[in-house]
Amino acid sequence: MLEGLRVIEYATYMAAPGAGSILSDWGAEVIKVEPPGGDPIRKFFRTLGTDIQDNPVFDFDNRGKKSIAIDTRTDEGNAILRELAETADVFLTNVRPGGLARSGLDYDSLKEANPKLVYCSLTGYGLDGPDADKPGFDIASFWARSGLAHTTIPKGGEPFPCRTAYGDHTTSIAAAAGICAGLVEASRTGKGRLVEASLLRTALFTVGSDFAIQLFFGRLGSTKARHKQTVPIMNFFKTSDDHWLCIVARQGESDWGPICKTIGREDLIDDERFNTAKGRRANSVDCVDILDAGFGSMTKEEAARRLDENSIAWSPVQTLAEAAADPQVKAAGGIVQVPSSAGDGSSFASPASPVRFPGADDGPKGPAPGYGQHTRDVLLSLGKDESEIDQLLGSGVVASGAMESA
Known part of the structure; x- marks a missing residue:
């Protein structure tokens, strides 16, 4: 459905990469821009003392993407990211708005060179207000701040955490929907727009029936035994x-x-x-x-x-x-096979994207990329020659999977 569209994903962790994963499943070319050392979620199982070839948590959010490693703190790295944004249909980021503005990577800066750009900012608390620049994680911004954590506690009980990335992936769905709406408008008008998704606002919609009761009556019944x-x-x-x-x-x-x-x-x-x-x-x-x-x-x-x-x-x-063995889960297409990053032709089961398009290729388009695996190819697509790429690699402005493994 999204074949021919280019998405630049300047994001780490789960919520924004989850949205990028959905867009990749639906056919978009998603180029993941990783910082030096890679997305921290690459180390999810290493932190637990497990060293495995495939990382099901990272792979779920990053299957089918390309990876380019850029040190955007450098002037040269920042310029490369700007070049990528000029070639993109979508720019997806979860970097806090203050940092983006200081580095000239906010929407107002990037739309000057690419007026048709659909720019999706995914944050903890939104782009306005006193907490706009606070770090956002789903257990805090989605689960606790929104009232969800309190609402789900049986009367007299204590708070408990949401499951891993529960709020992140709910927000991934919302962001992907907003991006698609922006793309429809851009195709009709030739102008892109800023799409703002946040963990907090998505949580309030998720608990919307209860929140509507609270807003209308000024009170809400507790969760009961x-x-x-x-x-x-x-x-x-x-x-x-x-x-x-x-x-x-x-x-x-x-x-x-x-x-x-x-x-x-x-x-x-x-x-x-x-x-x-x-x-x-x-x-x-x-x-x-x-x-x-x-x-x-x-x-x-x-x-x-x-x-x-x-x-x-x-x-x-x-x-x-x-649920994994439930025949109805299988019939609904809830589980897909993701190619292993080992490159040996094997695959493993993983959750499907949230929407099915019967008759279409709406599943994973490939394995999750290695760190900087596509750095050279992506730079070539920008018109850079081999000597220039070698210079960027040598200076550390960019990195490639080959250099990382070496």
């Missing part, structure tokens, strides 16, 4: 073989009778304690106890059959290991 749910049949129940099930109750009273039939308690269908939403809420502890006993008397397989027979919306509460 299972026995104190406002809608006790919208809940989690454990089977006799220790599997948790998520039961979804639709609006109104339509699901109470079928749930009673599912657990073999038809006698409760007309019980005044439970046959209205108000009654179930007032008697939530007793309601959950009864449902616990009902589902606890069945295996997961039996409960699944009965829930389906009674047209109840439900899902198993799966581990990631179970």
Whole structure:
């Protein structure tokens, strides 16, 4: 879908590279500009004391890209990055806005040479306000600052962290969508624009239904334990073989009778304690106890059959290991094969991009690049000759994978 478009990714860590990964899967040429020593996520497993050829965390966010290593702190390196931006359709960065402005790599500076440039800034807190230049990480900017961490704590509990890059990759999706909207406008008008994505704003949209309630009413109900749910049949129940099930109750009273039939308690269908939403809420502890006993008397397989027979919306509460083996995950295209960077023709399973284009090549276009693997090729594409490239390599302005491995 994006074949023929060039993206310059001047970013490290996960949120912006995740957006670049999506664009690469969709066909764009993504050139990753790495600092001396490389993106710190290259060392993710080395930090844990594991030395492996393929790094599934780095590879997930960087598959199919080209890597050029540039020391942009030097005048020559800065000039090369500017040259790359002049050739680009998209410039994607997570560098803080103050640093970009000081180095002449902000949108206003780059659009002068490339008016059609779609420039995506992905930050922790946005481009304006007192915290615009603060460092942003998803556990802080997305999870904690937005209210998400507090909202998800059951009443009386303590904060807990989000999983690795959870907020980063949610923001990756938002940034990729914004970039595509900018590209549509640029194709129509011939003018690019600044696209601003932030961990904070994406988090507020992610928790948008609760945030809308907070903004409208000025208050929000707390996250409650299972026995104190406002809608006790919208809940989690454990089977006799220790599997948790998520039961979804639709609006109104339509699901109470079928749930009673599912657990073999038809006698409760007309019980005044439970046959209205108000009654179930007032008697939530007793309601959950009864449902616990009902589902606890069945295996997961039996409960699944009965829930389906009674047209109840439900899902198993799966581990990631179970999700990896789930035939529906496979059918939905949720897992793709990424070529190994070992170059031996092997591949490994990795999460797919979030959107599928049936009939199109919407998967990984190659392995994650080695550090500076494409430095020479990218510089050649800018019209630089071999002697000039050798001089840049020798001075340390740029680096190549060959020199790194040596």
